[in-house]
Amino acid sequence: MSSSHIFWPVLAQVLLTMMMFIVLGARKARAVKAGKVDRQKAALDNRLWPEDVIKVSNNIANQFEVPILFYILCFVLYTINVAGTAAVVLAWLFVVTRYAHAWVHVGSNYVPVRMRLFMVGCVVVLAMLVLASWKLAA
Numbered sequence: 317m318s319s320s321h322i323f324w325p326v327l328a329q330v331l332l333t334m335m336m337f338i339v340l341g342a343r344k345a346r347a348v349k350a351g352k353v354d355r356q357k358a359a360l361d362n363r364l365w366p367e368d369v370i371k372v373s374n375n376i377a378n379q380f381e382v383p384i385l386f387y388i389l390c391f392v393l394y395t396i397n398v399a400g401t402a403a404v405v406l407a408w409l410f411v412v413t414r415y416a417h418a419w420v421h422v423g424s425n426y427v428p429v430r431m432r433l434f435m436v437g438c439v440v441v442l443a444m445l446v447l448a449s450w451k452l453a454a
Contacts (some may be wrong), residue, residue, distance in 0.1 A: 322390050322399035325407035329386065332415055333379040339422065340372040368422075375421040379414075382434075382441060386410050389444040398451040406444050413437035 347353045347366050358364040362373055390407055393399045417433040420426060 317401050317404060319394055319397060319399035321404050322394050322407055325404070325411045326387060326390050328408075328411045329379075329383055329414060332411070332418060333376070333383075336372060336376045336379060336418060336422070340369065340376060343369045343372055371422045371425055375418050378417070378421070382438060383414060385441050386444070389441065389448060392448050393444065396448065396451055398447060403444065403447060406440050406447070410437050410440040410444070413440065 344353075344365065347369055348355055352366050353364055353369075362370065365373070386407070390399070390403075393403045413433050413436045417430060417437065420430045420433065
C-alpha cells in the first residue's frame with residue numbers, strides 16, 4: 317500500500333464537509349421559501365432558523381473541531397513515513413465514524429448514539445497520535 321493512500325480518507329472527510337454545506341444551503345432555501353424564517357433577522361442570529369437548519373449548521377461547526385486534528389495527523393503520518401496499512405485503516409475508520417455522526421446529527425440527532433460515534437472517532441484519532449508518537453520516539 318502506498319503511503320499516499322492516507323489522503324483518500326482525507327479527501328472523503330473534505331467531501332463530507334462540503335456535502336454538509338450543500339445540505340445547509342438546501343435546507344435554508346426550503347425554510348425561506350416556506351416562509352419559516354426572516355432572512356434579515358436570521359442572518360444575525362442562527363437561533364432563528366428552523367431546527368433542521370440548526371442541526372446542519374452545528375454539524376458543520378463540528379467538522380472543524382476533531383477533524384482538524386485528523387487532517388494534521390494524516391499529514392504528519394505521511395511526512396514521517398508511517399502512513400502504512402494501520403494508519404490508512406485508522407483514517408478510514410475515523411471517516412466512517414464522522415459520516416455516521418453527521419447522519420445522526422442532521423437526522424434524528426439522538427445524542428446517545430451521536431456521542432458514541434464521536435467518542436469512537438476520538439479514540440481513533442488518539443490511536444493515530446500514538447502511532448505517530450511511537451514512530452517519532454523510535
